Amino acid sequence: MHKIVILLLLFSSGLQRHSAQALEDLDDRILIVYLSRTNNTKAVAEIIQKQVGGDLVALELEDPYPEDYSAIVKQVAKENETGFLPPLKTRVDLEKYDIIFLGFPTWGMRLPPPLKSFLNGNDLSGKTLIPFNTHGGYGVGSCFRTIKELCPESEILKGFSIRGGSERDGIHLAIQGNRIKVVAKEVDKWLTELAVLHPKNKK
Numbered sequence: 001m002h003k004i005v006i007l008l009l010l011f012s013s014g015l016q017r018h019s020a021q022a023l024e025d026l027d028d029r030i031l032i033v034y035l036s037r038t039n040n041t042k043a044v045a046e047i048i049q050k051q052v053g054g055d056l057v058a059l060e061l062e063d064p065y066p067e068d069y070s071a072i073v074k075q076v077a078k079e080n081e082t083g084f085l086p087p088l089k090t091r092v093d094l095e096k097y098d099i100i101f102l103g104f105p106t107w108g109m110r111l112p113p114p115l116k117s118f119l120n121g122n123d124l125s126g127k128t129l130i131p132f133n134t135h136g137g138y139g140v141g142s143c144f145r146t147i148k149e150l151c152p153e154s155e156i157l158k159g160f161s162i163r164g165g166s167e168r169d170g171i172h173l174a175i176q177g178n179r180i181k182v183v184a185k186e187v188d189k190w191l192t193e194l195a196v197l198h199p200k201n202k203k
């Protein structure tokens, strides 16, 4: 079903020239890139991939963050204060992708610095970006807004945000077992809504 959604998105991005392509070819043009420390965002990324296809890529850093929770909180706060963009080990050739799902946890109510590194280090102009987020109970904060600010030349669709773990309280991976089904339903609703928002479907 969501292949149709993606086709509609491609039409809305002015990519009609690809309309004759087989549906399978769409897979080649969808990227799902995500940052995940305790695998909640990864779980959502995998759910999205099941529903729309595409390539799945985890963002890794040249210098990984500390394991210790208070140490990472301190380091991220400092990076936010100084505007430091941590170098990424992961490099992706974005040329062939038209649609990029961007996944990340909320960190300090902001977009995690590695995501800023990714957005800063790649040319995303003309691409359709679809953000998704997991958080520890306080929501997405300023993450979606920051993506809009950093990518003025991209089309940014409505983001998805859902509660994941709470490392502070010792809850690491929360999107597992039965909760995967619950989250998959929410993801399905969101993807369906994106199609509804397509200009062709607007009254």
Ligand SMILES: Cc1cc2nc3c(=O)[nH]c(=O)nc-3n(C[C@H](O)[C@H](O)[C@H](O)COP(=O)(O)O)c2cc1C
Pocket: 035, 036, 037, 038, 039, 040, 041, 042, 072, 073, 076, 104, 105, 106, 107, 108, 109, 110, 134, 135, 136, 137, 138, 139, 163, 164, 165, 166, 167, 172, 173
């Ligand atoms: C450094 C750090 C800062 C965090 N800050 C917040 C926050 O401000 N608000 C919130 O709701 N959750 C916060 N969390 C919790 C994560 O957003 C939540 O556990 C998320 O599901 C983790 O995703 P992941 O498993 O993909 O890493 C923080 C976690 C870390 C490690």
